[in-house]
Every structure is written in structure tokens, then in C-alpha cells.
Amino acid sequence: MMLQCRTVQFVPNPARMEGRNIAVFSASAPDQVFVRALGDSEQGFDPLALRVLPGVSEGADWVFREWHGWFHDLARMGRWEAVNDELDRINRNGLNFVATPEQSFDIPTAKATEAADEVADLLMGKRRRPRAYTFEEQVQAVLSMSEIGYRDDFIEDARVEIEAGSDLLTLRFPYLVNARIKTGFQVVKPDRKGAVTARAVSQAIYAFDKAVQAGLLVRERCVTLTGPLRPGQALVSDLARSSVLMNVFDADTPRALWELAGA
Incomplete structure (x- = not known):
């Protein structure tokens, strides 16, 4: 299955241009959009997932919670054109978040959700079973x-x-x-x-x-x-x-x- 994909990166120091992928948007059709984001959990958003990010100050999890919710709201719109427009707007705003150019991936599966998971694992790192929290x-x-x-x-x-x-x-x-x-x-x-x-x-x-x-x-x-x-x-x-x-x-x-x- 062919997917169009864009990645959102968190860049703590824009001068160094070193980012960490925190969300992957993908589409198998113009009206079928998926997103996988750092912090995804059955309860909505897991703030402890932010431990893997460098340069995140204590107490900043609410910022990422807002972004996480926005990512999923954008995907629920179900329009790849709208996703592209909003991600381009991120780049124009010059924040600590950067959207990468569109890429194409051919994933060997016929199921769109499985393809979205695989491309997210490829671009964000394979999701591991989280360790038990204290x-x-x-x-x-x-x-x-x-x-x-x-x-x-x-x-x-x-x-x-x-x-x-x-x-x-x-x-x-x-x-x-x-x-x-x-x-x-x-x-x-x-x-x-x-x-x-x-x-x-x-x-x-x-x-x-x-x-x-x-x-x-x-x-x-x-x-x-x-x-x-x-x-x-x-x-x-x-x-x-x-x-x-x-x-x-x-x-x-x-x-x-x-x-x-x-x-």
C-alpha cells in the first residue's frame, strides 16, 4: 500500500537544527488520514512519554498535551490537503516544531491502519512496551x-x-x-x-x-x-x-x- 507521509519534529534548539520526530501523519487516500504521535495511550495522552525528549523543561507537558490533541483533531478532519496546509503553517510560524516535506512509502500490507503503524515505527522508532511506571x-x-x-x-x-x-x-x-x-x-x-x-x-x-x-x-x-x-x-x-x-x-x-x- 502506498502512503503519503509527513513528520512533525520537536527542535529544542533551532540553531542546531536537530529534531526528534514526535508525530507522523500518513494518508492512503485524500480522505483517509492517520496520525501516530509521541504520548499516544489508551487514556489519550501519556505525559511520561516526554522523558525521551531532550530540552523539555519540567512542567512543559501541558504544551505537548495541547499539540498532541491538535495532531489528532487534524487527522480526524480526514483531509490530506488540510493536513498539508496546517503543517505548512507550522513551518511559517518558526516555532520549536517543524514539519518535514511529504514523502511516499510503499508498505507491504493491504490494511491502511497497519501501514500507518509500520511507517510510524519506521520514522519514529519501533514502539516498545513501556516499562512499568513507579x-x-x-x-x-x-x-x-x-x-x-x-x-x-x-x-x-x-x-x-x-x-x-x-x-x-x-x-x-x-x-x-x-x-x-x-x-x-x-x-x-x-x-x-x-x-x-x-x-x-x-x-x-x-x-x-x-x-x-x-x-x-x-x-x-x-x-x-x-x-x-x-x-x-x-x-x-x-x-x-x-x-x-x-x-x-x-x-x-x-x-x-x-x-x-x-x-
Whole structure:
């Protein structure tokens, strides 16, 4: 199958003209367009894929998320002529993104999607099974994929003072959405067998209970980010009564988190 292809490169230093391919557009017909891009995942965009790119500053993943979404929106238009026009516009704007000239590839398959995958592997490098993310990395990925981490009212390492009798009590939340109806997060990391410690659970429950009593949070917006948990643990049952448990390794968690706190 013959494909027409164009590649988008990220060029961190335009003076050196060294780029890394981050997206491949291909078309088997004028109205059949495909794109494969760095960060593609079942959840939409995986920000941890950016680790392979040189010259990307910390916190810049939102920029690539916007570009990633735009790439796929452009492909969904289904018009190769429109893709060419937009990629040419990228080159005229003089950004850190460059579109290469059109190329033709003859891929030995009759299926267009397979041909698009093969040419993307050729131009971007064969896709490998990603290594398992650490718990900490997966927490950050979930906050990014849910778009919670991009909100203006999203706070990391929040310290909140509440009245406790005649005194002020400071509560710590690793993450807080400081909206009209606030969402508070605690993070409880289980061990490899899915067990949690009494200390981590008691700290999370204490912060949630005090925040609810003070009217800072409602119980439905108390969220514990955790991992796969071994069933039958009394500590887990206690934590589930105090908060909404979200397994950061569950593919549905980004959407569930967005529906809870992102809208």
C-alpha cells in the first residue's frame, strides 16, 4: 500500500537544527488520514512519554498535551490537503516544531491502519512496551491525564489552617483543588503485596475527618490516591469509609477523577 507521509519534529534548539520526530501523519487516500504521535495511550495522552525528549523543561507537558490533541483533531478532519496546509503553517510560524516535506512509502500490507503503524515505527522508532511506571510517576500521570493538574486552582503540598477550639490546626494535603467545592487528596502508597501501613492510613483519615468537621471539604470530595490493594484489610475498609479510593494504575481513574473534581 502506498502512503503519503509527513513528520512533525520537536527542535529544542533551532540553531542546531536537530529534531526528534514526535508525530507522523500518513494518508492512503485524500480522505483517509492517520496520525501516530509521541504520548499516544489508551487514556489519550501519556505525559511520561516526554522523558525521551531532550530540552523539555519540567512542567512543559501541558504544551505537548495541547499539540498532541491538535495532531489528532487534524487527522480526524480526514483531509490530506488540510493536513498539508496546517503543517505548512507550522513551518511559517518558526516555532520549536517543524514539519518535514511529504514523502511516499510503499508498505507491504493491504490494511491502511497497519501501514500507518509500520511507517510510524519506521520514522519514529519501533514502539516498545513501556516499562512499568513507579507509583509516584503514575500519580503524576493520572493528575495530568485527568487535567486536574492543569487547573489554575490546583495546589501541590497545600497547608490549610482550620480552627480547632481556641487553636489553629494545620492540615496537609499533597494536592488540593481550591474551587468553591474543594477537593482534597491524600496519597497512600501500598507495598508490593498491596498492604498499607497504619501510619499512612491514620494520617489520611485524620486530615479528611478534620477537614470535613471544619466544613473545608465534603466527604464526597475526599480522595485517596493509592495503588492495587490487597482485599480484606481492615485499614483499607477504614480508609474507604473516610474517602473515595482511586487506584492510579486503573485505566479508568483519569476519567473518574475528572468527573469527580475536574468539571
